[in-house]
Amino acid sequence: MDILSLFVIVPVLTILALVFTKDLKQARITAMIGSLVQLGMAIHLIFSYFEERAVNKSIMLFTQDRVWFEHFNIHFATGVDGISAALLLLTSIIVLAGVFISWKIDDLPKEFFISLLVLATGVYGFFISIDLFTMFVFYEIAVIPMYLLIGIWGSGPKEYSAMKLTLMLMGASAVLLVGILGIYFNSNANGGALTFNILEISKVYIPFVAQKLFFPLTFIGFAVLGALFPFHTWSPDGHASAPTAVSMLHAGVLMKLGGYGIFRIAMFLLPEGAKEWSWFFIILSAIGVIYGAFGALKQTDLKYINAYSSVSHLGMVLFALLMLNKTAWNGAILQSLSHGFMTALFFALIGMIYGRTHTRDITKLGGLLKVIPFISVINVIAGLASLGLPGFSGFVAEMNIFVGAFQHDELFYRVATIISVSAIVVTAVYILRVLGIMLMGPINNAEFLDLPKTTWYEITGILLLLIPMIGMGVAPLWLSDMIMASIQPFIKGVLKF
């Protein structure tokens, strides 16, 4: 059994085991053990990656290839580089944290954990695949359980939100599929067979006309998931209705599939198309960065604030990817990781606050620092991390993005960059507004004087997310060098033209 396929097999086995569990207690223990094993595997993978990297200089390591559909040349091909290894680690941490946060879910626990792990399987599969078709299949596996998770366990107008989210993402997948097929049917340009294998296609020169046509399709197909303006509207409603762990997983990892897919497929395979179209998407993503931040400024529902904040932060990822240079790409990946931990932490905290006060409206909250100090202090820390305070992961990522974006000296790039940088001010405003209203000030509701204490599983969930966030912010060198080294072969492809 190779090291990567296990990332799909273990969740599937966990799901099978979950089918036989009887009640919440058994279900959560099973889910926890399964996720713990995955976390162990992800950590093991990082170490093995470093060992292997020292001797093996190929783009992808631990590559495996099994034929799936011979007729269309579809393979179950797997492989990782530093980027996917890091994202796998992110996923495993967030899944585990999500299980802890859902420790007390009382409504259909077994089914809930099953859906959660199906989602996780899709994400793992997506990150380990290097075959376009397999990737697409896993992508769909990850997206579809969202409908059930929101529709069944959600709150508020859950059916509406679930439908909206699924339809928009499905619409995007349709566009994406056209893009992928476009790449596929041009993959024999140098006389070989048609192939879905990314590494094979990267050696082929796809005709410029095809690149120009299929890049925007592929980009938009993925970018909808990455909350590109103006396709972000599923995100606030979807997040607001989703249960806590689902929001965590969705914003924490699922939305990262967008940026990762763009990087791995759109940029890598269609570099000329990327150059041709980058100006257009730079405008959209720069708008998204500032628009999301201003959008968050006005909201009063905590989940809406975080959703708009995600639009802004992930706009930064897309913005960085479009800068087409090493530093900015490094920043994009770091921002994906950083936002993953940060936003998952935020959603977890929102869930805890909601679970205690039964409201997410900040105008009804106040003075929480006095009643639930632990959650509030972590909330302050997460807020400061989100506004890019040095010492946390966000700062590291943003600085890479800004320095990378500043490598272009045309006026257009300069203006777009300065607009993006100005988001650091607006971000500070909306974060401090929330912290000020929600945590500080007098307690304005007598019911909030006595709220339940933080439990061990909540603390575990929080620490799982907090520690990597601080770790990345304090000592970023190993991670950023690992990612940088993996970007090298990709950037070569883009810079060739």
Place this chain on the structure above:
Amino acid sequence: MDITYIILIPLIPFSVFLLLGIFNQQIKPAISGYIGVIGLSISALLSYYAAYQYFFVYGKVDEVYQTFVKKTVWMNFTDTLHIDMGILVDPISVMMLVVVSTISLMVHIYSRGYMKGDDGYTKFFSFLSLFTFSMFGLVLATNLFQIYMFWELVGVSSYLLIGYYYTKTSAIAAAKKAFIVTRFADFGFLIGILIIGYYTGTFDFETLNNPEGSAILNWASTSYMGLSVITWALLLIFMGGAGKSAMFPLHIWLPDAMEGPTPVSALIHAATMVVAGVYLVARLFPMYYFVEDGFALKIVAYVGAFSSLFAAIIAVTQTDIKRVLAFSTMSQIGYMMLALGVSGYKGIEGVGYMASMFHLFTHAMFKALLFLCAGSVIHAVHSNYLKDMGGLRKYMPITNITFLIAALAISGVPPFAGFWSKDEILVAAFENNRLLYYVALFVAGLTAFYMFRLYFGIFWGKETKYEHIPHESPLSMTFPLLFLAFMSIVAGFVPFSELVTADKIGFEGHMDYPLAVVAVAIGLTGIIIAWLFYKKENDLAAIFSSFFGIFYKWTSNKFYFDEIYLFVTKKIIFDHVSTPIARFDKKYVDGTMEGIGNKTVLISNKIKGLQSGRLQDYAFFFVGGVVVLALVFIYIWTN
């Protein structure tokens, strides 16, 4: 010179922060105070040792003070650009170590008395340690990015400490305001750093500041809108400095920051953090001086001079004693900026630079003292307002005498510390720019006046009926007062011109007697006017202020700058940018997406009639389809 041990100076407060922060609930308040004080004492002793070693033993080689650097790569951006973490030891960083550790230690000791019995005692000390760590990191930074990082950290410590009384609405608002205004300034700072990084290929101070280095020599290679890009970068960096140092028009956060506990005001908003902007310009002084013939430096001088005058005028009318001190701080920092701005580089021409650093040093001592005295007074009468005070000299003899010393020092009366440093600033301004000299001279008079207005108002004047008889503060609070009073007397005798100079080669200090006499005369005039107005209760002040009429009203309302800012942020940004965006998002962006969905439903409703289940319909469509296709094919074939 081995500088490794200097790393301990910031690391000790950092460990104290972690210890007190994590075990906040477990550690007893009494113990946490001791931990803070002991930790900082060690840092302070190490700083003094480092200063001794640097200035008097190893620092000088061939009459030039050397720069010692120890650093390691923290993160790589590109092959050439990277962020380093490390320590840089040169005259100004060592001087700042002494300032920060001295004031911080005194504030730690003072807080043990002042904060006694407060709920968040341990939390308070952990924040103080966090601040001290960040400030040490800032002064020791080896490159622009490192200074930016610690710059942000001092900003956040300031936020946490201003908002320390977090149940008070005004404190939260003040903390938020301070952070956001400085963040806005840092936005400029960051862009400036990015420009420097792109055009010079380095963030390193040593490389940037080398007068013969490429960063300075090639300043003219790229220009934008008539100015060198490097000048733009320096101006933007100064914007960051102006934000932190409360220079006009980014000063609005400083008066509000007085919502924080008074020891915090003394440490952060008087002596250390607010002078970070001055330190930043001094740190990059060769760049400011050489690039484009010092264009950016001239801006620094004028902004400094204007802020100095502006703040001094406002200080005259304020009634909250901490706010008077806050405006006074702003005014004095303007003085330091002015001095830097009129400075030259070589030898005695660099007197402005030396004077600026000198004034930073002495000001830290007497301004911290003034704040701690104010804290002692507030502690005794439980009010910030002058109207609630008066005649306190009988009840608080130590506070009275130390406040008097500090007031004499800031007014520039010899032989107190402020006289020496202020005199050097006036000399520098006199030789370089007469206009600024007269501004500085006028400000000196105003300073003496408002400071003694405060002094007479608190300790003399009409005696208020006190509910509780005020009493002198405990030893933990009076000891720092006495120590800083001692420093306010002796700090002026430090031979700065031999230690801290722009080109790092000392020069012979001298006294310009005519200028000194004029300055002292102006200062004494201010004091005498204050004495006439406020020593005994009389109408002179009221008559005088009514003479100014509307101008007095404007001044006491701080020229309505808060209202202007509030209008821009609240009315324009919040109501006219953010609200429409939220509405636009709901109505149009989301509306379009919804519209697509609804249209799809509509269309499918229309066409679902086709799937009627009636055989005749299907046969009709079938035949019709065949006919249409046949026609199409025939058309294609015939063409």
